[in-house]
Structures are given as structure tokens and as C-alpha cells.
Amino acid sequence: MLQEPPHDPERARLDQAVRQAVTARLRAGTDPAPDAAALALRSLLTGSDSATRAVIRAVWGRIEAGQTGAPLVCGGLSRLLAADRYGLGGQVVAEPEAALSAISKGGQALIDLSGVRPWWGRLLALPHLRIIAGLPDDRAGLPQALMVAARPTGPTGDDRTFWVTDANQSDLRIVEALGLAGLAATPLASAGGLKLFMLAGYVQAEDARLTAAPGLLSGVIGAAPQF
Incomplete structure (x- = not known):
């Protein structure tokens, strides 16, 4: 005999309550800026265990996608990371240049590093496009893909900045030079004579510490929160 599963009122x-909360949050609209969204998410993640954090991130990402x-x-x-965070609705673009x-004029793209x-x-050369996120975005590892959008992001209190240079010195020498200027740098990618570094904190493009940084062609290309 088939038995009806027991009903648990609680x-x-x-x-x-979950359904009602998600419906209400979708109706409330988007956060005014990426940094505002990051601050809101960080407040939800603070004090949560790892399982709860994973669920919150997934729900949050799907709310954003919705x-x-x-x-x-x-x-x-990028396809794997986006599916985990935002679901399977992302349009696939073959070339990074096509995505940019x-x-x-709007939207955002997650592109492999x-x-x-490069x-x-x-x-x-495209100052209207900025990196606003790096996935994975936890402190345990390095980003494997970067989110680019036609809008900047402001500081959230726990960020990492992305900086490009054409310096031909070794990564170690560049890291040492930036360290002497007061910047903590981590090599992230290298291709086509260019190098991408991650700087600790939110570093503005006009930061005086970058004035004497290695390279003839260099600059900040965005910043992203970490959680």
C-alpha cells in the first residue's frame, strides 16, 4: 500500500516564506550600483556557515539574473561559474572581443582569464568598460573569470583591484616594485606581452602609488569585491 507522506506544517x-521573500525581492528591483549589491550580499553572508553561504549566493545570483x-x-x-551563480540562461559568446x-552599451559579460x-x-583603451566582479569571489583562491560591465564599481571595504602592465620584468620584480610603493600585488594572467595583476584593496586609477609602477603602458581596469 502506498502511504501518503507526512505533512510537516512548520x-x-x-x-x-521562502517563496514570498523571493517574490518580494524580485519586485523590489535591482540595487543602484554593483558595490551596493556587494554590501547587501556581504551582510547576508556574514556569520553564515558554508552550506548556508552557498545557498545564499546561488539564490542571490538568480535574483540578479531574474x-x-x-x-x-x-x-x-565562465559557463560553469555562471551556471552555478546565475543559472543556465546566459548567452554564450565565442570570442572575448565580441562579448566586449x-x-x-549595457549588460555584462563573464569572460575566462x-x-x-589578453x-x-x-x-x-575602453575606459567605459570596467571589471566589476571576479569569480570565484571568495578569499580562498584566485578569480578564474572576470565580469565586465559598462559601469564602474565603488569600494566595499574588502576588494581587489585589477591592474595591467606591459612591463617586461619578471612577475617577482613587478611585485617587488609595487610592494615598495605600498601595494600588495598577485600575478593573475600573462599573454601577448601584457600582464594582469591583482592588487589588494580598492585602488583608484589615479592613485599616486602607481605613478612609478613598471611598464610604459599600464593602468587599473576595474575592481571587484570579495566575500
Whole structure:
């Protein structure tokens, strides 16, 4: 004989509360800026265990996708990371340059860092496009893909900044030079004669500490929060 599963009124109440909360949050609209969204998410994650953090991030990402649409994705890692965070709705773009062109007037694109062409170097000549996120975005590891959008992000109190240079010195020498200027740097990618470093904290493009940084062609191309 088939038995009807037992009804748990308290669990049913909690399930309805989740549905109502998600519906209300979707109706409330988007945060005014990426840094505002980051601050809101960080407040939710603070004090949560690892399982709860993972669920909150996934729900948060799908709320964002439900409001503004999933980001364009370019590269295998980006597809995996975007699916985990935003769901499967992201349009796949074959080339980074095509993704940058597509978002020049709005939207956002998640692009792999791996590859033989330094697409991130193009952002030096495209100041209207900035990196606003790096996934994974926890402190335990380095980003494998970068989110680019036609809007900047402000400081959140726990950020990492992305800086490009054409300096031909070794990564170690560049890190040492930046360290002497008061900047903590980590090598992130290298291709086509350009190098991408991650600087600790929120560093503005006009920061005086970058004045004597190695390289003839260099600059900040965005910043992203970490959680």
C-alpha cells in the first residue's frame, strides 16, 4: 500500500516564506550600483556557515539574473561559474572581443582569464568598460573569470583591484616594485606581452602609488569585491 507522506506544517510554512521573500525581492528591483549589491550580499553572508553561504549566493545570483538577465558568457570556465551563480540562461559568446562589443552599451559579460589573447588589456583603451566582479569571489583562491560591465564599481571595504602592465620584468620584480610603493600585488594572467595583476584593496586609477609602477603602458581596469 502506498502511504501518503507526512505533512510537516512548520516546514510548509518555511517553504511558503521562502517563496514570498523571493517574490518580494524580485519586485523590489535591482540595487543602484554593483558595490551596493556587494554590501547587501556581504551582510547576508556574514556569520553564515558554508552550506548556508552557498545557498545564499546561488539564490542571490538568480535574483540578479531574474531582474537584469544572466550575463553573457565566454569560455568554458565562465559557463560553469555562471551556471552555478546565475543559472543556465546566459548567452554564450565565442570570442572575448565580441562579448566586449556586445556589452558596450549595457549588460555584462563573464569572460575566462585563460587564453592566448589578453582581452583584458583592451580595457585600457575602453575606459567605459570596467571589471566589476571576479569569480570565484571568495578569499580562498584566485578569480578564474572576470565580469565586465559598462559601469564602474565603488569600494566595499574588502576588494581587489585589477591592474595591467606591459612591463617586461619578471612577475617577482613587478611585485617587488609595487610592494615598495605600498601595494600588495598577485600575478593573475600573462599573454601577448601584457600582464594582469591583482592588487589588494580598492585602488583608484589615479592613485599616486602607481605613478612609478613598471611598464610604459599600464593602468587599473576595474575592481571587484570579495566575500
